[in-house]
Amino acid sequence: MRNMLKKLGRNDFDLDIPEQVILKKDDVREVLNNMLMALGSFRLDILSHELEKLKFTLSPKEFALEVLLPLLQEVGIRVENGSLTIVQEHALSSIIKFHIGHIIYKKVQVKSVNPNLIALSTPEGDYHEFGIMLSSLLCCHYDLNFFYIGPNMPWDALVAATKSLGINILVVGTKDILVPKKLDLD
Numbered sequence: 001m002r003n004m005l006k007k008l009g010r011n012d013f014d015l016d017i018p019e020q021v022i023l024k025k026d027d028v029r030e031v032l033n034n035m036l037m038a039l040g041s042f043r044l045d046i047l048s049h050e051l052e053k054l055k056f057t058l059s060p061k062e063f064a065l066e067v068l069l070p071l072l073q074e075v076g077i078r079v080e081n082g083s084l085t086i087v088q089e090h091a092l093s094s095i096i097k098f099h100i101g102h103i104i105y106k107k108v109q110v111k112s113v114n115p116n117l118i119a120l121s122t123p124e125g126d127y128h129e130f131g132i133m134l135s136s137l138l139c140c141h142y143d144l145n146f147f148y149i150g151p152n153m154p155w156d157a158l159v160a161a162t163k164s165l166g167i168n169i170l171v172v173g174t175k176d177i178l179v180p181k182k183l184d185l186d
Contacts, residue, residue: 068130119167
C-alpha cells in the first residue's frame with residue numbers, strides 16, 4: 001500500500017497498520033506479567049491498552065490461546081488464593097469482553113464463503129461465556145460464518161434461533177461436563 005501511494009506521489013502518509021508480531025514464549029510471559037501487575041494495582045487503562053495492542057498485532061487465534069486463555073486462568077488462580085479480588089476479576093472480564101466484541105462483531109460484518117453457519121451459546125443457567133467468546137475468536141481466525149448468541153440461553157429459544165438463522169452447527173459451551181443429548185430441532 002505504501003508503494004502504491006508513493007507511485008501516486010504521496011509521501012506524507014501514516015497508514016497506522018499494525019504489523020503481525022511473532023511473540024516468543026518469554027515475550028508472552030512478560031506481557032502477561034505486566035497485565036497482571038496492572039490489574040493488581042487497578043491500572044485498568046494500562047491493561048486495556050495492552051490488550052488493544054495485542055488484538056491488532058496477533059491473529060485472533062493467538063490472541064485467544066496465547067494471551068486471553070492463560071490470563072484468565074492465572075486470574076482465576078489468583079482470585080482463588082486471595083492475591084486478586086473478585087472486583088479485579090470482574091473488571092478484567094469487562095475489558096476482555098469489550099476487546100473480543102470488537103473483533104468478533106467486526107468479523108460478522110464480512111461474511112465468509114464457507115457454507116457452514118455456526119451459533120455459539122451456553123445453556124440456561126450457565127453464565128460462563130469465555131469459552132464461547134474464545135471460540136468466536138477461533139471462528140474469526142478460520143474465516144467461519146458465526147453468530148455469537150451469548151450465555152444463559154433457554155433450549156427452546158436456542159432451537160428457535162438456530163431454525164430462524166439457518167444454523168447448521170451449534171456450539172454449546174458449559175462450565176460443567178454434561179452427558180450429550182440429541183436435540184429435537186423439529
